[in-house]
Amino acid sequence: MNGNDLILQEIGSFRKPEYLSTKFHKIIGTGEFKEKASRATLETLNMFKDSGLENFGVGGEMFRWEMYEHLAYHIGNIEFKGMVRSFDNRYYKKGSVTGSLEAKDSAHREELEFLLDNFKGKLKVPITGPYTMMDWSFNEHYADRMELANAFADIIREEILNLRKIWRKHRGDEVLEIQIDEPATTTHPSEMDIVTESVNRSINGVEGIESSIHVCYSSDYGYLFDRLGDLRVDGYNLEFANRDTLLNGIGSDRRPGFTDVRRFREANDTVSKKRFLGLGVTDIHIDHVESVELITDRINFSLKQFDRPDLIRINPDCGLRTRSIETGFEKLKNMSDAVSLVRKNL
């Protein structure tokens, strides 16, 4: 076993404490907001530490409300005309692009500066990707979807460069981990060219970063794996547990959600620069806390498909903000305990 085997990481969001969530929109931009978001971040980081996590993300995204609107609010010529339903009674603000996109200010500076001033552990900054920003916006201005995605990519690249500058002041040459969140990827299989071009454009020529892409709830990861050679990211953090059973065992009948790990390995075999795989082992949409045994089985099954623990990282399917703080913690704790067990046998 080496130090990079099965690194335990978070994907992004975590449930906000009530003192922050109930006042978030009323106080955002004020000193009170900064105080409450900072406190919530430190509390979440401590909880992550207690759970056994090794990469702490940005402490649960306490400075952000929702992945789309957080970035969109910092971009000019996006107008919000109302809420749009995502599922059940959950809604998000979907912006309408009514003119040429312009960066207003950094969406992540305040959060990153706070983290770097107050925390020494391993971090990973999630940024919503250009394709998802395009797909989740109403396009009233640009000629087509490629043009809009590329306009978002240019703004995101600028933001990554800003963050790298801040990062280097605190961490010197240490690599900055950037996770490009692209849940919309593969929803339009015919648009994988747009995904590839816009994601590549958003990190084009940016040195000193490790980039990953996070995709979840895809109907077919094959579309993504087919582009593995073209997409210039270093790793893929993906959701698998949602599509799996809750039965213990390492047979493929018990682990249908993880059979795509083999497809990832096959695609990875075709490229010289190997990508890592972030393996979603706990379902963020259910309160049921998967047992240590079940998660161990999921990891062991995946290792049978892709025997490179140094290229596998372990994470929840997605951000845990939809679960209570207690349930989120239990899920992370069981995930960490399962990794400890698996590592013993490596």
Added chain:
Amino acid sequence: MSEITGFVTGIYPKSEELRRAIGRWQRGSSGTEELSTIIGNETVNFENLAENSIIHTDPLFNWFDIFRPLMTVISGFSIGPLTRFEETNTFYREPIIEKAPVLDTGKLNGTEAEESLPLPLYRSGSSSAGILPGPSTFFSFSKNSGNVGKEKFSESLLDAYAELLKASGRKDAVIMERVAPEKHALELMLKKLSGFRIFLYTTGSIRKESFDGLQGKFHSILVNPEYADIAIKHSELPGFNLLDAHNTRLEKADQIISQFRKLHGGKGIVAPNDYLDFLPFRIANRKIELLKEVSA
């Protein structure tokens, strides 16, 4: 009836008041009766907005997706994982087909529905058309763990639909096909739902060959403009999806009318290219106003 009639169907976006009311009900801080009253009031508001100039169905304020409520009254399914709905940022619970579907009339009041709001499937007292996902769409959006044959599934589902429409006092049925309906499904619709006026609402591609040789016509077929010929040939009242349900940009009434006239010289329907739940509430309302303008 004017030469052009507006049409709106499927799940309609909810007002902020209704969203909050559902949130309160989900948290247990208000009762079903209160929620039912608010949904009733919102439905009346919607009907007043649409007026008689637009053909419309129940706005389905108590449906979370177009399959789940039906799975609670039609046996043969279990409710699967949260799955992305087509190419949108919305999700639905994937139906798992375990055996051929059969209507469970005992559950028609919907009170046992745990995965949905505990209200009747359609608002009582309303005679508007019942909207139902077409058999090809239902099958394609489901996981077939029971290995039920596609034709057997379509036949049983349409039997269940006929019974359901009858039990709920409907005369018209809107069958929504988001994937190209297959020939056997079209034949079965005409046969099994022969007692109802069928509005076949297609929002994706369709195939001419599937319609060739059909015995009988639909009351109405609504299509994306490139399939206008099929709608004109195989229905009494062709309809064209000329409003964008996935963009907040507002079309202009005169342009819509001109587009319609380029496709068809007779009477017909203008519809959005999807149901309006993908838009913010106030934009959807403005699209309805636009449909009224087109219909005037």
